[in-house]
Structure formats: structure tokens, C-alpha cells
Amino acid sequence: MSLEDLRKKIDDIDSKLVELLNERARVVVKVGKYKDKNGGPIYAPHREKAVLEKISRANTGPLPDKTLTAIWREMMSGSFFLERPLRIAFLGPEGSFSHSAAMLKFGQSVDYEAVADIRTIFNEVSKGHSDLGIVPIENSAGGGIDESLDAFVDSDVYICAEVYMAIHHNLLANCKLEDVKEVYSKPEVFAQCRKWLSDTFTGAKTIAVASSARAAQMAAEKPYTAAIGSTAAADLYGLKIVCENIEDVPNNVTRFLIIGKQDTPPTGDDKTSLLFSTAHKAGALVDVLEVFRDHGLNLANIESRPSKKREWEYYFFVDFVGHKSSEQAQKALEAAKKHCLQLSVLGSYPKNDKLL
Template sequence: MSLDDLRNRIDEIDLELVKLLNERARVVVEVGKLKSRTDGPIYAPDREKQVLAKIRRANQGPLPDRTLVAIWRELMSGSFVLEKPLRIAYLGPAGSFSHTAAMLKFGQSVEYEPLADIRSVFDEISKEHCDLGIVPIENSTGGGVIETLDALIETDVKVCAEVLMAVHHNLLANCLLEDVEKIYSKPEVFAQCRNWLTATFKEAKTIPVASTARAAQMAAEEPNTAAIGSKIAAELYGLKMICENIEDIANNITRFLVVSKEDAKPTGEDKTAILFSTAHKAGALADVLEVFKKYNINMTNIESRPSKKRGWEYYFFVDFLGHHTEERIQIGLEESRQHCLQLSILGSFPRATELL
């Protein structure tokens, strides 16, 4: 076939795709009508996982799975609008890593609400001003995000999904490297770039701010000032990429949580997040962990935070494999409560197995 013949064939296929996509959309509209009568949630993480898994299984190439999954995420984003426009809260302003994660997860068609700090994301969900929120919870280099851990203690939201995203940090500025006097970014970002900063700067002052996008905004407004942030932030705020990929560890991954008023239904490949506190006595935490071992509850993460109510009392955050509706886990959690001052289920959600 000639080049023109091949292009004509592509045009024909494109027209068929448009027809099929709109046929799919008409079914989505009917789904939305049913959900409105039953008051069902528009975003169903369990259904999302099933659909994307089915697409991967059906794919025989030559397109890679990643390409098809990205297309289907955009289809689902458009479907949300047809059912009911979703409003997603994130740590802003635009161009933050949270913004990037939200866009990769929920696509271009939903509404986004940038907020000044992580606690505000939780508050907007609690007040039902937003449908979903996305917040960073831990980084493979820097560990847990304190603001998110504290907000999980103090609010009533549920975790309904998680997102894994590779994060690359860049020094952004409109001056020469040797002229940088101040550097803005999140505290966790400074921790992830500590070795590079120590080797590169002798006198530049690092100043923590609420988000990397806010750091970029400030760097764009002040002379001899830089920010550590994303390529998108550089483009949005008119900054130059002075140095790229300055994170100390190349395989730098941040895990984000999607929070809402409800958690997700079981998928067969789930995780559960819980929060508990123990009495200040020898072996209290070990007693809880022994129960987990007894019921084969496999932990994937554990973090601790001071309770702020009593001295030397701590809250523990634990993620483990499985859904809280499973009988084995229900029995194990009930027995664990005997060793806790408090134990709350923060939510069960599909386990993220691939980077966005």
C-alpha cells in the first residue's frame, strides 16, 4: 500500500473509533442515571482496577500497555463528566507534584481544586466541598509525610486508592547557579536532595514552603532565588531548568493516597490502612504485631507520630495486604483492639502495582 492508502486507512479507523467511543459514552450516561437513583459513588476504585486489568489482558500489541491504560484513564475522566463532574482537591498551586499525580490518575476532564496545604485537602473532603483529594503519604527516599499523617489522625476521611509516581527534582531559577542565594521547596524535597545540595552550595539558604509549586512561584518573583520542583512548574512560572534530576537516589518514588468519604470495595488485590495507639508500657506494640503474625496479616508500611495529647504516647500507621471485610482480617483487628487504646480503619483500597 502507498503512503496515501495507509493514511486513508488510518482515517477510516479513526472514524470508527469515534463512533465506538461515543457508543461507550452513551452507556456511561445510563450508568450515571442508575447511580443517581441509588446514590452510588461516581468514582469506584474497584471498578477502575477491573477495567484497566481487562485492557492489559486484552492487549496483544504493538501498543504497550502503558499507552492503552493512559487512553482509558482519559476515557474514564470524560465518563466522570457525563455522570457527574468530579472535583479533586490537591496540594497546590498548579504545577506541584500532587497536581501531576492527580492529572495522571484522573485525567483532563475533571475539576481540580488547588489548596494551600495538605490539611486543607482533608478539610474539603470532610465538608464535602470536593469529591476526592490526593495527598503524598511517603517517599522512597525521605519516608513519611508528617502533614498527611497528622491529618489522618485528626479528620474522618477514608483512603480509597493509592498512586505511585516517579519523582524527579530539578533546580529552577532565572539566574546563574553561582548567583543563587536562597532555595525554596518542601522540607521532604530538601531531604531527598540533601547530598546534592551539600556538594553544590556552601552558603545558599534553604527555606521550606508548603509545596514545590509555591516554591516555583516565589523563585520567579525574587532575584537570586531558586526552587526545587518539577518541569511543569518551570514551564508554568517561567523559570529555567538550571540542573535536572538532582535527587540523591535515582529511583525516587512518591506514594500518594486518594481520600474521600468512603473506601473501596474488594478487588482481590487490596491493601488496608489502619491507625492505632497503645498504652505506654513495655511490649504494647509487640503485642499488636504478634496478633498480626498470628493471623498472617502482612504489613507493607508502618509509621509513628506522637499523639499530642499525652506525653510518650504514639499513634501508629500501618498498611497491610488484604481488605478489612475479609474474615481473617476482621478477627485479627478485633483481637488487636484488646492491646490498643484506639484502633481505626482508615480504609481499604486497590493496591497500586505500577507507576503512573
Template sequence: MTEPSVSLEALRQRIDALDNDILRLISERAACAQQVAEIKAEHEPGGVFYRPEREAQVLRRVMELNRGPLDSEEMARLFREIMSACLALERPVKVAYLGPEGTFTQQASLKHFGESAISLPMAAIDEVFREVEAGAVNYGVVPVENSTEGVINHTLDSFMDSSLRICGEVVLRIHHHLLVGETTRRDKVSRIYSHPQSFAQCRKWLDAHFPHAERVPVSSNAEAARLVKTEWHSAAIAGDMAAKLYGLAKLAEKIEDRPDNSTRFLIIGNQDVPISGEDKTSLVVAMRNQPGALHDLLEPFHRHHIDMTRLETRPSRSGVWNYVFFIDFKGHREEPQVAAMLEEVKLRAAEVKVLGSYPVGVL
């Protein structure tokens, strides 16, 4: 036997031994999760099993301790799936998302909760809110803004009348592909299906490569992929999940106009989330209709050194030409500096509604 063969066989034996250790340790972790479930069931009947702040802390710690060769995000994704499977032993998490199957929102749901969560597609954003409010599911996942096309107003408007809180966020890199069925040729594509947002995010590419193809807007990219599955001479703009789900081929990959194209999704639920150590807070503020109102709103943020990350306006439902402000900023509402700032804003505003404090997205 040659020296390389001996070395290779030794490495394989080492890998087998490591696999045995990994298997044993994962099983021990799962057993601990079961014990946690028993303690919670005894001392906190009907209590919360999924803890967003705890998961965020664990994933951050994994990424900080990781020394490679796997990159930190890949390592965190592995631990996410381990935690998802262990949590399912305690109590499976039910999650509603903006469907149908194969959408980017489903991808965001899987990225945040892992494959062991029970995911249920909903036809509209307000249906996701209703399912969570009714207690039919534990959490919902909805899109809130895209780096190219801006905010999703339907999501912001849904918070106006809802008592739900934001429990987390997911930022997903969005890669669009031009998908076709197995019988479609590139030179025969005369119709392209997609969601209006995706058409907007791929406008320049489409103008350059398919300027004469009819662009047909549909309710979701997954629906576009489903239609193309049964049609000739048509294509769909959709992502990897839809391509795999409907068995479509990629005629062109990553056709989005901006390579940094990303969408932010919110996790909505019924409970407040404790401090995780790296948090964000969202609120909606209605100001009195008077000169200097916006300055009065922003001044406490500046004085208390609070980093505002987003400011959006939406028409108020209480009167013509009145507006409300949706604000995101760094920090948790229970932190003294943030609490002091919020008290000042409440004195200046007509109404303040804290939508939630939650961990900054880790993955």
C-alpha cells in the same frame, strides 16, 4: 508512483479508518456512561458515581490484555483519560489537593482522576481534610510518605481526629529540576528556593554543584518557581508542571540524589470502598502502655499470614510517652482472613480505627 509511496498511502488510509473506529467506540462508551448516570439517578438518588474499585479493575484488565507496542502503563493512562471524560458526563468529580498549582500533589491528582476532574488547590493538608469533610469536594489528595525522606507526619496526624476514609493511593516518581528564569545565568545563581523536603532529596547534588548558594525554604516547589519567575540570580527546585506553568528553563534535570525517588499520595473521601481484588488496608492502633505491647499487636498479623507493608509510630494525644501505630497491610477488611485478624487486634488494643481498605495503586 513508487512502491514505498503506495505503501505509505495505504498505511495512512488504514490509520484514518482505525481513527474512525476509535472515535465511534469512544462515543459509544460515553453514551453508556450517560445511561449509567440515568439509572443511578433513578435508583440511587445522591449515590456514589465514582467507584475506585471499578476503575482499578478496568485499568488492571487493560494492562493485562495489552500486547504492545505501547507499554501497559501508557495504555492505562490513555484509558484513565477516557474514563475521566466519561465520568464527567455523569457527574464531574471535585478534588481538593495540597497546592498551589504546579505541585507534585496536583500531578498525583491528575494521574489518579484524569484531566476532566475539577481540581482545587488548598494551602495546607488540614484544609484538604476540611473541604472533604464539609462536602465541598468529593475527594482530597495528600502526600503521606517519600521513599527518601519518610512519612509526612502532618498527614498522619490529620487522620487522628478525622472521620474520612482512605479510598485510594497514587505513587509518583519524583524528578526534581533546577529551574531558572530566562535572564538568569548559571554562574550567577546565588539563591535557591524550594520546599524543605526537596532540599533534603537533592542535598548531595546541591553540595556538589552549588555549595555556596543560599538555600531558602518555602511552602511548596510551585511557590519556589513563582518567586524565581520575577527574580534575577535565583533558581528553584521543582518539577515539570511548575516549569511549564511559570515558563522556566531547566538549568539541570533530575537532580534528586536517588534515582528511585518516589512519593506516595492518599485519596481521601467519605465512603468505604468495596473489594477490588488487589487491595490494601490502613489502620491506626493505640496500644496499652505495658511490656510486650508491640509483640501483642504484631503477632496476629504473622499468624494469619497478613503481609504488613508499613508500620509507623506517632505520639498519642491522650498522654505523655504514649504512642499510636499507623499500619498498612495487603488485603481488604471484608476478606475473612483479614476480618479475623482485625478482631484479634481489637481485643488486644486499647483502640483500633480502620482508616480504609482501597485498591492498590495501578498507575
């Protein structure tokens, strides 16, 4: 076949694809009407997981799974728009890593709300101003994100999904490296680039701000300053990438949580997050952890934060593999409560270990 014949064949297939996509969309509209009449969340993480897994199983190539997953995520985004546009709150302004993660997760057809700090994301979701929020919870190099952990203590939102995204930090500026006097970014970003910063700068001052995108905004406005942020932030705010990939650990990944007001049904491959506090006595934490061990629950993560109510009291954040509705988990939670001053289930959601 000639090149022209091959292109004609592609055009014919494209026409069929458009027809099929719109046929799918008409069914989505019916789903939306059913949900509107009978109730049900627009975003269903368990359904999302099932659809993407089915697409991967059906894929025989040559397209890689990640390409088809990206296409289907965008189709799902269009489906949200047809049912009812979702509103997603993220740590702004535009160009932040949270913004990038939200776009990769939910696509182009939803509404995004940039907010000034992580606490506000929780408030917007809690008050119903946003359907969902996306918050960073931990980084493979820097550990837990304190703002997010603290916000869970007195919030009524649920975790309904998790996503992982590779993070690459860049020094952004409109001056030469040797002329930089101040560097802006989030505290966690500085922690992830600590060695590079100490090796590169002797006199430049690091200044913590609410987000890496806000840092880029400030660097664009003030001479002889730089920001550590994303390539998207550089494009948005007219900054040059002075140094690329300055993170100390090459495989730098941030885990984000999707928060909402809905519970998520079990999928058979789930994770549950808990928040609890214990009495200030020897062995209190061990007593709780032994409960999960004795009930055969695998702990995937544990973080601690000091309580702001009483001295020397801590809140612990724990993830275990499994859904809270299982008999095994129910028995473990009841037994664990006996050793806790407070225990809250923050949510059960589909387990995910694939990068966006």
C-alpha cells in the same frame, strides 16, 4: 500501499474509533442516570481496577499496556464528566507533584481545586466541598510525609485508592547557579536532595515552604533565588531548569493516597491502612504486631508519629495486605483492639504497585 493509502486507512480507523467511543459514552450516561436514581459513588476504585486489568489482558500489541492504560484513564475522566464532574483537591498551586499525580490519575475532564496545605485537602473532602483529595503519604527516599500522617489522626475521611509516581527534582531559577542565594521547596524535597545540596551550595540558604509549586512561584518573583520542583512548574512560572534530576536516589518514587467519604468493596487484591495508639509500656507495640503475624496478615508498611495529646505516646500507621471485610482481618482487628488505646481503619482499597 502508498503513504497516502496508509494515511487514508488510519483516517478510516479514527472515524470508527470516534463512533465507538461515543457509543461507549452513551452507555456511560445511562450508568450515571442509574447511579443518580439508585445511589452509588461516581468514582469506583474497584471498577477502575477491573477495567484496567481487563484492558491489559486483552492487549496483544504492538501498543504497550501503559499507553492503553493512559488512554482508558482519559476515557474514564470523560465518563466522570458525563455522569457528574468530579472535584479533586490537591496541594497547590498548579505545577506541584501532587497536581501532576492527580492529572495522571484522573485526566483532563474533572475539576481540580488547588489548596494551600495538606490539612485543607482533608477538610475540603470531609466537608463535601471536594469529592476526592490526593495526598502524598510516603517517599521511597525520604519516608513518611508528616503532614499527611498527622491529618489522618482527627479526620473522618477514608482511603479509597493509592497511586505511585516517579519523582524527579530540578533546580529552577532565572539566574546562574553560582548566583543563587536562597533555595525554596518543601522540607521533604530538601531531604530527598540533601547530598546534592550540600555538595553544590556552601552559602545558599534553604527555606521551607508549603509546596514545590509555591516555591517555584516565589523563585519567579524574587531575584537570585531558586526552587526545587518539577518541569511542569518551570513551564508554568517561567523558570529555567538550571540542574536536572538532583534527587539523591535515582529511583525516587512517591506514594499518593486518594481520600474520600466512601468505602471500597474488595477486589481480591487489596490493602488496608490502620491508625492505632498503644499504652506507654514495654512491649505494647510488639503485642499489636504479633496479632497480625499470628493471623497471617502481611504488613506492608509501618510509620509512627508522636501524639500531640500526651507525652511519650505515639500513633502508628500500618498497612496490611488484604481487605478489612475478610474473616481473617476481622478477627485480627478485634484481637488488636485489646492492646490499643485507639484503633481506626482508615480504609481498604485496591492494591497498586504500578507507576503512573
